[in-house]
């Protein structure tokens with residue numbers, strides 16, 4: 283059975299900062315992986331001081347396309363743009379720019395994604411939760427468009443111009459960069475006498491987050507993730523933010539990327555046990571044939587994922 287995974291994102295670079303090791307792992311295992319990028323990232327800033335030089339801002343759209351192509355190659359996945367224009371991040375009270383993705387009619391945007399779902403025929407679709415995971419209008423719109431398209435793609439009467447119906451089996455939300463993740467890395471680095479640089483982020487993060495149903499072990503692909511991130515050279519400062527925490531510590535204390543199962547058309551058991559053991563370790567659980575055996579006990583599951591409870 284040829285398994286197919288679609289990961290829907292707002293801007294070029296989001297695929298590399300959210301769930302990239304998962305994509306690289308599944309691609310390496312022979313799963314067909316398609317990243318869909320809703321916008322071209324045209325209104326992004328230049329976030330890497332080394333790239334803030336003449337000619338970059340003027341050509342940001344073209345440069346970001348090239349960066350995306352390189353990241354896609356590094357991850358070993360396919361990628362398509364949905365063709366909308368970046369909404370930017372308006373200040374408080376500022377209107378959204380005319381013609382941007384966040385203002386595009388939901389039906390039209392979902393219809394385009396339905397077309398990609400029906401041609402690629404993914405078994406699993408991944409996107410952001412309703413908060414966008416990050417308060418950017420394009421991230422919130424990406425969630426709305428993906429959920430609408432996930433529900434519509436299997437119905438023959440919806441978007442009949444977009445091809446023959448295909449119903450994906452599972453929809454996940456990204457659960458990475460969570461408070462527990464920051465806390466675990468901060469604690470582990472502090473215990474080793476390192477400066478985590480995460481104290482400020484931790485102070486601002488909400489206490490509660492998405493319930494995690496699924497942890498995909500993918501530590502051996504963190505280096506691939508990092509290379510894909512650095513390919514987005516205008517967006518990623520190699521000396522700041524996500525790039526600076528200790529990679530050995532990360533592999534040791536948090537060797538997974540995490541997800542919340544939002545919809546399923548296959549039998550799943552995703553009730554989180556009282557001891558916190560996570561039910562799934564595979565986005566295709568219940569989709570693969572024959573079905574993977576259930577974990578024998580919660581204790582065995584916990585032992586297999588140290589530090590993830």
Ligand SMILES: [Zn+2]
Nearest residue numbers: 292293296418
């Ligand atoms: Zn983004």
